[in-house]
Amino acid sequence: MNTWIKNATMVNHRNEIEAIELLIKEGKIDAIGADLSLIGEQVEKIIDAKGALITPGLVDVHVHLREPGFTYKETIKTGSEAAARGGFTTICAMPNTNPVPDTVEKFAEIQAKIQEDAVVNVLHYAPITTGLKSDELVDQVGLLKAGAFAFTNDGVGVQTAGTMYLAMVEAAKNNTVIVAHTEDDSLLFGGVMHQGAMSEKLNLPGILSITEASQIARDVLLSEATGAHYHVCHVSTKESVRVIRDAKKAGIHVTAEVTPHHLLLSEEDIPSDTAIYKMNPPLRGIDDRDALIEGLLDGTIDFIATDHAPHGDEEKSGGMVNAPFGIVGSETAFQLLYTHFVKTEKFTLIQLIEWMSTKPAETFKLNAGHLEVGAPADLALFDLTDEQIIDAQEFKSLASNTPFIGWKVSGTTLMTLVNGEVVYS
Structure with missing residues (x-):
């Protein structure tokens, strides 16, 4: 037509x-x-x-569609419809499903469901390791042939440096990307929100900034050693921005994303012990939020991704301690960022479009993000x-x-x- x-x-x-x-x-x-x-x-x-x-369709490289295994939270159909309502035409779905798509056979089942139900372009990640939390590497070659977009254990950090090193060696051979949720479990101490003034005020266990930044520091050196493209999910701290900036200056192939909620909110916006503000990484200090904005503006952070993370109403109805991490974002991202950054002249409109469309597409070599003849x-x-x-x-x-x-x-x-x-x- x-x-x-x-x-x-x-x-x-x-x-x-x-x-x-x-x-x-x-x-x-x-x-x-x-x-x-x-x-x-x-x-x-x-x-x-x-x-x-009119813009090129927005590109979101970080969403959770929850299917298979958690379809009361979201499905491929509803998640892709939510993306379309937000102006997204390409989304990339995380593999923390049940079962985890860590074999060619499991991955093929998800691909078939995407073909059947998705209303936008859905690219799916494969995990770095079997079951996400093991040290056993998946068959990268087989999963790439099956259509895997890239490799990530999003939701958990890869705890063993040797495992991440070997995964990057394989990724460099296979010309694919290792995408990391950076979190050192040994530094978590049961935290549910940022370790800062508000966690003390609410008497809640905090998550240290170094929990995130320390793994990024480890991983950028592994990226340098292996030559792999290493991408950091949802950067949230000023220390992380500093490590990524230094790594880029050293010529290491590292890219990074930031979420709308980490640009818009800080720990001071949390009114009480309510799970609706519980996300991972957590809302940090105002100085962290300012560093994220500065990092986006100076190119340290490459683009914006939503980390759309749906949960059931009952799960998020109480306090933070027992609730799951995450908020939804597909349907609100452009509006929030346009209203609070473009209309206030902190960002230009072309910057916002590039960060939400052109740059994620270019970073992951997708045929998207451009308004031009033939696209x-x-x-x-x-x-x-x-x-x-x-x-x-x-x-x-x-x-x-x-x-x-x-x-x-x-x-x-x-x-x-x-x-x-x-x-x-």
Whole structure:
């Protein structure tokens, strides 16, 4: 089907808004111009954007879809629908499912479910080790052939340096990426939130900043020794930013992501002992949050990823000690960041689009993140003027565990297209 999107706007590399129209043909962008009304093509569908901003579809390399094993929290279908509502057209799902997809056979079952149910492009990680918590490496070659996106034990840190070293040796051979949730279990001490003023005030066990930064320090040296591409999940501390910055200066192939919630919140925003603010890594100090913003602006941190982590209402209804870690983020990320950083002129609009689309795609060599002729017609349309209150009743996700319910935001997703087909409107 040929589709003509007219009366749209885009942001150019001078951060200026300009009029734009697109012709989509056979799932790809066929033409871009200020006025395509005379192109002479047989157009079967016309979408009037009415001045909305058009962007390349957003790319999120860190989501939890919970299927198989935890489908009361989320499914591949509902998680991909939530992503589409947020303007995401490509998402990358973590392997902390039950069973863990640590064999070709298990991985193939998830791939089949993705083909059946996903409404956006879903790429799936394989684990670094069998069952996530062992020291037995998976068959990287076999899993890559089965379609694995990259390798991670997200949810737990790889505790043994030798195991991480051998995984990186294999990854360098196989030209794939090791993606790390960095957390030294020996430094956890039962913590449920950041070790700081608020944990003392609430009399809750804290998580030390060094729990994260110490593993990153170990791993960047292993990356240097092996030549592997090492990517750090959800950076949260100023010490971690410093280690990554120094590693990049040394020429080590390390990249990193930060979440919207770590950019927007700190421990001081936690009002009480409530599990809705429990996430891993936890909300840190204001100086940590400021270091994350600075790291994003100076290129130490490469892009933004949501760490969309749905849980059941009952699980997140009490205090922190017994609740699971995590908040949802797919449906609120762009709106929150546009409202609190672009509208306040801390970030430019082009920076936000690059951090949420272009740069994650380039980092992982995905055919996504670009608004150009020949690119897949994976697109999002946003109304930057529309103000809404974040309302859990409108979520496509099965879960609503986020502290951002009730926040007023601008930048509503009007439409999301994947391969030229409307998947959310």
